[in-house]
Amino acid sequence: xxxxxxxxxxxxxxxxxxxxxxxxxxxxxxxxxxxxxxxxxxxxxxxxxxxxxxxxxxxxxxxxxxxxxxxxxxxxxxxxxxxxxxxxxxxxxxxxxxxxxxxxxxxxxxxxxxxxxxxxxxxxxxxxxxxxxxxxxxxxxxxxxxxxxxxxxxxxxxxxxxxxxxxxxxxxxxxxxxxxxxxxxxxxxxxxxxxxxxxxxxxxxxxxxxxxxxxxxxxxxxxxxxxxxxxxxxxxxxxxxxxxxxxxxxxxxxxxxxxxxxxxxxxxxxx
Numbered sequence: 001x002x003x004x005x006x007x008x009x010x011x012x013x014x015x016x017x018x019x020x021x022x023x024x025x026x027x028x029x030x031x032x033x034x035x036x037x038x039x040x041x042x043x044x045x046x047x048x049x050x051x052x053x054x055x056x057x058x059x060x061x062x063x064x065x066x067x068x069x070x071x072x073x074x075x076x077x078x079x080x081x082x083x084x085x086x087x088x089x090x091x092x093x094x095x096x097x098x099x100x101x102x103x104x105x106x107x108x109x110x111x112x113x114x115x116x117x118x119x120x121x122x123x124x125x126x127x128x129x130x131x132x133x134x135x136x137x138x139x140x141x142x143x144x145x146x147x148x149x150x151x152x153x154x155x156x157x158x159x160x161x162x163x164x165x166x167x168x169x170x171x172x173x174x175x176x177x178x179x180x181x182x183x184x185x186x187x188x189x190x191x192x193x194x195x196x197x198x199x200x201x202x203x204x205x206x207x208x209x210x211x212x213x214x215x216x217x218x219x220x221x222x223x224x225x226x227x228x229x230x231x232x233x234x235x236x237x238x239x240x241x242x243x244x245x246x247x248x249x250x251x252x253x254x255x256x257x258x259x260x261x262x263x264x265x266x267x268x269x270x271x
Contacts, residue, residue: 003255005034005059006074006186006209006237008247010123011043012063013131015242018047024242026054028251032260034076034237036061039092040127041080059260062179063186064092064172065129067164069156070190071200073183074209074235075176076263085179092167093127099162100128106160107133107153112142130154131245146246173204182206182267184235188223189215201230206266211236213253233262 008014009021016024018035025033033056035047044060051058062075079085097116104114119132126132134149143149153160167175176183184207185197197208210223211234227234236255241247 001031001257002029002251003032003257003259004030004237004240004251004253005032005061005076005235005255005259006036006063006212006253007033007240007250008037008063008242009035009043009047011040011125012037012127013129013241013245015135015245018043019050021240021242022047022050022054022056022058024250026056030056030251032057032059034059034061034074036063036074036237038063038065038127038129039089039096040125041078041086041089042125042127044080057260062089062176062181064089064167064175065096065164066167066169066172068169069164070187071169071192071196072186073169073172073176073205074186074207075179075181075183076207076235077267078176078179078181082179085175088175088178095165095167096127096129099164100133102162103130103133103154103160106162110153110159112137112140112153114140131241133160135244169200170203173200177204177270180267180271182233182263182270184209184233184263187212187214187239188226189219194226197226197232198230201232205232206270207233207235207263209236210234211253211255211259213238213247213249233259233266235259235263 009018134146137143137149173183208227236253240250
């Protein structure tokens with residue numbers, strides 16, 4: 001078994017279509033894969049069909065961005081057919097679209113014209129985010145990488161940045177619980193304090209992404225201790241976004257083999 005519980009497709013800010021993502025996972029020996037697109041479960045059916053052909057267990061998941069940077073909440077084994085859950089995700093995507101419009105206006109004021117049609121690239125179901133803008137800036141030759149795009153234009157404090165003004169971390173947790181999923185705090189090593197983790201646990205948080213690919217060994221140890229202290233499931237993943245994204249180490253987060261079973265046990269306990 002080889003597990004990756006944090007990946008993205010073209011239905012959010014990944015560079016591979018769901019089928020191609022599953023094929024890439026198969027090539028590196030992944031047996032259990034979570035597709036966790038931002039605010040969207042639209043790519044799951046396509047991924048599931050290919051996963052069945054390649055004997056991969058596909059875990060229905062989602063990642064919800066929040067207005068409190070850098071807090072993102074992953075949801076595992078969500079009910080992708082629950083209409084209320086799907087409506088909430090759509091509201092989140094609508095909010096993301098409004099934010100995107102404001103960013104594009106700011107870029108236009110800087111003499112950089114980008115249309116939403118360019119960003120969607122024929123996939124109307126894509127949940128647009130800043131990486132799509134970054135990729136377009138690369139395509140236009142304005143920057144050389146996503147990192148440069150964020151450093152010059154899209155990051156906090158930069159001329160085209162627009163803050164989130166929508167979902168709180170608590171809202172994200174409740175959305176996932178309402179969708180019968182298991183909420184997990186993504187990449188806590190990006191600056192999330194232990195006190196914040198404790199408070200979110202009181203609001204229903206069930207897991208902590210300790211085995212995140214970009215965590216150092218010391219960070220992994222620290223977050224494993226925190227997970228144990230607050231009775232959270234320790235999960236992990238690569239945050240794979242596909243070729244050219246800067247997040248390309250699919251399946252290399254060394255997630256323990258029993259992690260999926262532990263998440264399922266938590267789901268059974270919750271529901």
